[in-house]
Amino acid sequence: MHKCNCEQPLVPIMVEVIDIKEETPDVKSFFVKNIDSNGVPFNIEPGKLAMVSHVPVGEGMFSCTWQEGDEYLQFAIKNVGLLTGELHQIEVGQKLGVRGPYGNGFPVQDCKGKNMLFIGGGIGLAPLRSFIKYCFKNRADYGKIDILYGSRSYADLCFKEELFELWLQEKDTRVHVTIDNPEEGWGGHVGFVPAYLEEINPATENTIAVVCGPPIMIKFVLQALEKMGFSDEQVITTLEMRMKCGIGKCGRCNIGSEYVCLDGPVYYLNQLKQLPPEW
Numbered sequence: 001m002h003k004c005n006c007e008q009p010l011v012p013i014m015v016e017v018i019d020i021k022e023e024t025p026d027v028k029s030f031f032v033k034n035i036d037s038n039g040v041p042f043n044i045e046p047g048k049l050a051m052v053s054h055v056p057v058g059e060g061m062f063s064c065t066w067q068e069g070d071e072y073l074q075f076a077i078k079n080v081g082l083l084t085g086e087l088h089q090i091e092v093g094q095k096l097g098v099r100g101p102y103g104n105g106f107p108v109q110d111c112k113g114k115n116m117l118f119i120g121g122g123i124g125l126a127p128l129r130s131f132i133k134y135c136f137k138n139r140a141d142y143g144k145i146d147i148l149y150g151s152r153s154y155a156d157l158c159f160k161e162e163l164f165e166l167w168l169q170e171k172d173t174r175v176h177v178t179i180d181n182p183e184e185g186w187g188g189h190v191g192f193v194p195a196y197l198e199e200i201n202p203a204t205e206n207t208i209a210v211v212c213g214p215p216i217m218i219k220f221v222l223q224a225l226e227k228m229g230f231s232d233e234q235v236i237t238t239l240e241m242r243m244k245c246g247i248g249k250c251g252r253c254n255i256g257s258e259y260v261c262l263d264g265p266v267y268y269l270n271q272l273k274q275l276p277p278e279w
């Protein structure tokens with residue numbers, strides 16, 4: 001059942017951290033449950049975000065993973081500043097606030113019947129993962145699935161259990177993992193994501209590519225996809241880093257007259273190309 005503070009959209013729902021998992025040296029997953037109902041504070045579709053508040057430090061917008069049947073929300077948060085640094089210090093049992101969901105989310109319905117190519121770098125796998133899990137939960141609705149993911153080093157790869165075990169067991173699914181530089185003990189691919197993408201050279205026919213990662217990776221991945229023959233209508237990305245207040249109030253997400261928080265953050269490339277080139 002959907003639960004939210006619809007009458008008071010800025011008032012967070014209080015949640016308790018029920019588990020914390022260290023994904024990498026600077027990324028932790030936080031699993032939270034509604035304190036009052038002991039369940040999920042609200043349902044949230046793939047690609048949408050939620051505001052997490054940690055009193056008195058502040059609040060921040062993070063992508064969130066939830067699937068039908070889950071009684072918790074999961075946030076994978078990278079330690080990049082004051083708020084995220086403080087969040088990395090908390091322990092199980094800590095109370096936080098959450099509000100949301102925000103954003104349009106991935107077009108999971110539009111993509112039905114398509115082959116899916118997910119391309120991620122670093123913490124960019126977090127939002128993609130919610131869509132990937134959705135595809136696996138609704139496996140018959142999607143064609144072949146390719147997941148291409150890269151990070152600086154083995155230690156920096158997020159969600160290793162899924163990458164190296166769980167997703168490999170899924171039907172018609174290939175997982176391609178790469179790290180930037182060679183390192184002892186790593187027998188997998190070495191090199192940057194855009195170059196690996198060209199090596200894999202996935203079929204373009206009836207395929208949708210979904211891209212999320214550092215801006216420099218996205219830039220070169222988009223170029224590689226174009227070179228391989230993907231049209232702008234076949235490429236989706238998310239500008240979720242622009243999401244601040246999430247409700248059209250702070251004015252920090254504008255691209256031209258567009259409010260990313262209200263109209264995005266997920267866009268097809270042909271939609272993005274109609275905006276001023278500030279993304």
Ligand code: FES
Pocket residue numbers: 242243244245246247248249250251252253254259260261262
């Ligand atoms: S994020 Fe504040 S106006 Fe869009």
